[in-house]
Amino acid sequence: xxxxxxxxxxxxxxxxxxxxxxxxxxxxxxxxxxxxxxxxxxxxxxxxxxxxxxxxxxxxxxxxxxxxxxxxxxxxxxxxxxxxxxxxxxxxxxxxxxxxxxxxxxxxxxxxxxxxxxxxxxxxxxxxxxxxxxxxxxxxxxxxxxxxxxxxxxxxxxxxxxxxxxxxxxxxxxxxxxxxxxxxxxxxxxxxxxxxxxxxxxxxxxxxxxxxxxxxxxxxxxxxxxxxxxxxxxxxxxxxxxxxxxxxxxxxxxxxxxxxxxxxxxxxxxxxxxxxxxxxxxxxxxxxxxxxxxxxxxxxxxxxxxxxxxxxxxxxxxxxxxxxxxxxxxxxxxxxxxxxxxxxxxxxxxxxxxxxxxxxxxxxxxxxxxxxxxxxxxxxxxxxxxxxxxxxxxxxxxxxxxxxxxxxxxxxxxxxxxxxxxxxxxxxxxxxxxxxx
Amino acid sequence: xxxxxxxxxxxxxxxxxxxxxxxxxxxxxxxxxxxxxxxxxxxxxxxxxxxxxxxxxxxxxxxxxxxxxxxxxxxxxxxxxxxxxxxxxxxxxxxxxxxxxxxxxxxxxxxxxxxxxxxxxxxxxxxxxxxxxxxxxxxxxxxxxxxxxxxxxxxxxxxxxxxxxxxxxx
Numbered sequence: 001x002x003x004x005x006x007x008x009x010x011x012x013x014x015x016x017x018x019x020x021x022x023x024x025x026x027x028x029x030x031x032x033x034x035x036x037x038x039x040x041x042x043x044x045x046x047x048x049x050x051x052x053x054x055x056x057x058x059x060x061x062x063x064x065x066x067x068x069x070x071x072x073x074x075x076x077x078x079x080x081x082x083x084x085x086x087x088x089x090x091x092x093x094x095x096x097x098x099x100x101x102x103x104x105x106x107x108x109x110x111x112x113x114x115x116x117x118x119x120x121x122x123x124x125x126x127x128x129x130x131x132x133x134x135x136x137x138x139x140x141x142x143x144x145x146x147x148x149x150x151x152x153x154x155x156x157x158x159x160x161x162x163x164x165x166x167x168x169x170x171x172x173x174x175x176x177x178x179x180x181x182x183x184x185x186x187x188x189x190x191x192x193x194x195x196x197x198x199x200x201x202x203x204x205x206x207x208x209x210x211x212x213x214x215x216x217x218x219x220x221x222x223x224x225x226x227x228x229x230x231x232x233x234x235x236x237x238x239x240x241x242x243x244x245x246x247x248x249x250x251x252x253x254x255x256x257x258x259x260x261x262x263x264x265x266x267x268x269x270x271x272x273x274x275x276x277x278x279x280x281x282x283x284x285x286x287x288x289x290x291x292x293x294x295x296x297x298x299x300x301x302x303x304x305x306x307x308x309x310x311x312x313x314x315x316x317x318x319x320x321x322x323x324x325x326x327x328x329x330x331x332x333x334x335x336x337x338x339x340x341x342x343x344x345x346x347x348x349x350x351x352x353x354x355x356x357x358x359x360x361x362x363x364x365x366x367x368x369x370x371x372x373x374x375x376x377x378x379x380x381x382x383x384x385x386x387x388x389x390x391x392x393x394x395x396x397x398x399x400x401x402x403x404x405x406x407x408x409x410x411x412x413x414x415x416x417x418x419x420x421x422x423x424x425x426x427x428x429x430x431x432x433x434x435x436x437x
Numbered sequence: 438x439x440x441x442x443x444x445x446x447x448x449x450x451x452x453x454x455x456x457x458x459x460x461x462x463x464x465x466x467x468x469x470x471x472x473x474x475x476x477x478x479x480x481x482x483x484x485x486x487x488x489x490x491x492x493x494x495x496x497x498x499x500x501x502x503x504x505x506x507x508x509x510x511x512x513x514x515x516x517x518x519x520x521x522x523x524x525x526x527x528x529x530x531x532x533x534x535x536x537x538x539x540x541x542x543x544x545x546x547x548x549x550x551x552x553x554x555x556x557x558x559x560x561x562x563x564x565x566x567x568x569x570x571x572x573x574x575x576x577x578x579x580x581x582x583x584x585x586x587x588x589x590x591x592x593x594x595x596x597x598x599x600x601x602x603x604x605x606x607x
Contacts, residue, residue, distance in 0.1 A: 083470075095534045095574040126468075133518045134575050136588045169468045174477055175518035177573065191476030191502075193515040209470050255536040255578035262579045297535060328578065336539050344535045348573050354515075
């Protein structure tokens with residue numbers, strides 16, 4: 001069910017089933033809806049068995065990268081004598097994405113249960129839920145949920161009476177997009193500036209506090225209890241018959257110039273065209289879609305025809321030249337100045353660059369300056385080549401992918417909507433050149 | 438958030454022995470294997486008490502966590518949500534990143550500037566009540582335009598609803 005709208009019969013509401021129900025926010029309400037049965041079950045299993053079920057289900061990371069969750073968990077070696085940590089990435093900051101927010105607002109216990117199961121599965125006694133500083137409502141709801149769990153003996157040094165220790169804490173961010181990058185997040189938890197770290201070492205070897213760490217997205221962890229309760233085969237009912245690499249349901253956040261913005265949950269492989277027109281109601285009256293970004297602002301921008309041909313799963317979007325990313329669908333219609341919006345996206349990245357890599361610090365700033373100059377009617381045709389060149393220099397050369405993320409909407413925008421850029425450049429003001437005496 | 442203290446008032450420490458904030462900090466410290474990890478939470482406490490994070494505030498946090506003031510300042514300057522100057526009693530952040538921008542967020546910013554009497558972005562209104570800034574993606578794009586006023590999140594703001602929102606503030 002895609003809050004704030006009523007559920008559409010073509011949705012597959014698993015994670016979003018109880019969005020909008022106030023009772024589901026509380027521990028009692030959540031238990032009535034089957035809450036904490038998966039944790040109970042998990043604590044009776046061996047961690048290895050849990051990891052195997054998650055592997056078998058095909059669940060992949062929902063934060064953007066799509067790494068198989070079970071395999072990620074299996075990197076955490078049991079019995080190495082070191083403290084293990086689970087970090088839940090709730091720093092949802094990718095423009096266009098607001099799905100984790102709804103999970104935390106409406107079903108905080110779904111996340112807490114997922115964190116508890118995940119912690120046990122990777123041998124961690126401590127889990128930090130890193131919530132971005134602006135999500136004050138989510139912080140309050142999740143903290144209230146944790147308080148209920150400690151009081152009920154679900155968490156703590158004797159979790160559900162099993163003698164096992166599971167502690168979960170909220171760590172509040174303070175306004176930095178880059179802290180959604182996993183190594184920057186770990187630095188932020190440690191009380192440092194949120195600069196990404198060079199990998200290797202990977203977090204499973206040396207993560208937060210230099211100990212083995214797993215980082216999972218909110219939506220990924222919230223899906224785990226359902227998989228434990230219903231089995232891996234149940235989760236795999238949602239996939240294309242010809243693509244077993246993407247399984248389960250996915251939450252999409254839809255925003256921009258569209259009839260019904262909001263969250264929608266559909267099966268992997270759902271046709272994007274039906275999604276845009278049938279579920280989300282199509283364009284606003286009298287307007288037409290112009291450009292569509294299907295997975296948060298960091299993925300390649302698409303023409304309407306390209307987007308409409310996509311199937312909504314990891315491989316389906318890649319086959320059409322873009323990515324599933326975080327599932328933040330941004331719609332820009334024909335009433336907008338597309339170049340201005342691409343410039344605005346670049347400004348976002350320039351603002352959020354942590355500035356430790358030269359290509360990113362300089363690249364995001366110069367890209368923004370050039371684009372804003374074009375929007376102001378001061379651009380030249382050489383500017384487009386310069387932007388593409390800068391974009392190339394910003395890709396694959398930095399510690400993290402923020403730099404690449406800035407280049408993507410700009411380069412793909414110029415490639416696919418060059419006429420829009422040229423139209424602005426043609427309007428360029430011509431200044432009279434004073435005659436030389 | 439309490440009223441922003443002026444820069445000339447003497448700093449009131451918050452982590453004095455036996456104080457509520459000291460207790461809160463001790464509780465936070467028990468969650469992490471290092472003292473440094475309590476830095477972000479401690480800075481939040483300073484901002485909640487004083488409305489902003491002054492050099493004195495940073496020095497107090499540095500002392501409590503056995504860090505240097507310079508290190509603390511380095512962290513404060515990285516994160517946009519810590520105020521390094523006093524701000525208006527109502528700190529208004531309007532999201533204008535692309536998804537909200539295409540839905541008319543810039544008109545919401547103009548409406549706030551007009552109705553609060555703030556001359557421009559980042560400036561505090563002459564009566565000290567308001568500061569308006571543009572913020573990068575608040576993560577509520579489907580509810581354009583979202584804004585934050587101090588710790589409160591308001592969704593689906595339009596230029597027309599701005600006066601009503603402001604009327605509800607002291």
